[in-house]
Amino acid sequence: MRQAVPVGVEDPALAVRLGLPRSGEGEAELLLRHQGDRLVLAGDPKRHGHPLAVDFVAGRAAHRRRFGGGRGQLVARACGLARGVTPSVVDATAGLGRDAFVLASLGAEVLLIERVAAIFALLEDGLARARLDPETRDIAARMALVHGDAARGLEALVARGAVAPQVIHLDPMFPHRDKSALVKKEMRLFRTLAGDDPDAPRLLEAALDVATHRVVVKRPRKAPPISGPPPRHVIEDRTSRYDLYVHRRLDA
Numbered sequence: 540m541r542q543a544v545p546v547g548v549e550d551p552a553l554a555v556r557l558g559l560p561r562s563g564e565g566e567a568e569l570l571l572r573h574q575g576d577r578l579v580l581a582g583d584p585k586r587h588g589h590p591l592a593v594d595f596v597a598g599r600a601a602h603r604r605r606f607g608g609g610r611g612q613l614v615a616r617a618c619g620l621a622r623g624v625t626p627s628v629v630d631a632t633a634g635l636g637r638d639a640f641v642l643a644s645l646g647a648e649v650l651l652i653e654r655v656a657a658i659f660a661l662l663e664d665g666l667a668r669a670r671l672d673p674e675t676r677d678i679a680a681r682m683a684l685v686h687g688d689a690a691r692g693l694e695a696l697v698a699r700g701a702v703a704p705q706v707i708h709l710d711p712m713f714p715h716r717d718k719s720a721l722v723k724k725e726m727r728l729f730r731t732l733a734g735d736d737p738d739a740p741r742l743l744e745a746a747l748d749v750a751t752h753r754v755v756v757k758r759p760r761k762a763p764p765i766s767g768p769p770p771r772h773v774i775e776d777r778t779s780r781y782d783l784y785v786h787r788r789l790d791a
């Protein structure tokens with residue numbers, strides 16, 4: 540599966556399952572290893588900053604769960620969560636699962652699809668820990684995860700995840716012009732790993748075929764829409780924008 544930078548894996552069983560080399564084999568620049576209770580992805584700190592992990596229980600995710608603004612948040616509005624309406628969502632660009640976790644916190648069943656093996660492994664680990672914590676257990680139970688490329692075979696991936704694709708959420712990577720100024724340190728490693736997503740138009744096409752009600756695409760505010768059919772609606776806040784492609788109304 541796609542991987543922009545070589546990654547080695549410390550745990551031999553995990554290496555086999557992910558189809559990645561074990562640490563020590565090959566030219567790995569980054570290493571997936573256990574640190575305390577979690578799986579982290581780490582590289583040379585000078586080059587890659589802090590190790591990366593997924594944490595749904597504490598930190599930013601916990602803060603947003605408690606004080607985040609509920610269904611008024613842009614991602615919730617874009618996905619059509621409203622009073623009495625809670626669609627099921629396929630997040631076909633799962634990343635670190637932040638958007639998916641917000642939607643699941645608000646009651647939606649969410650399927651996360653991630654194609655980069657190392658990011659998938661971090662998500663799997665974060666979800667496993669969230670399932671053990673009393674504060675996040677119920678939210679994590681609404682989240683399913685599959686490893687695969689949503690631009691190819693989306694229908695089969697959705698069937699494997701067993702979540703109805705009423706809404707498909709897309710947040711492909713967007714190329715930044717000045718990497719050092721615009722990319723926060725903590726996201727540098729993530730960007731190195733995921734690269735840009737030049738096949739976003741193909742992903743949009745697949746999503747439009749599979750979603751039953753709507754496809755929503757997160758974009759930086761000033762970025763052009765993904766090439767393809769024009770969005771039906773656009774909603775935005777101070778930092779980002781959602782382009783909405785609507786097939787049908789989401790009814791209560």
Ligand SMILES: C[S@@+](CC[C@H](N)C(=O)[O-])C[C@H]1O[C@@H](n2cnc3c(N)ncnc32)[C@H](O)[C@@H]1O
Nearest residue numbers: 632634635636637638653654688689690710733
């Ligand atoms: C900008 S990040 C998403 C961040 C995410 N919304 C969050 O809240 O953490 C984009 C992610 O989508 C993944 N991705 C892009 N195209 C994909 C595809 N066709 N299938 C599966 N994953 C994809 C990338 O590997 C990357 O991890």
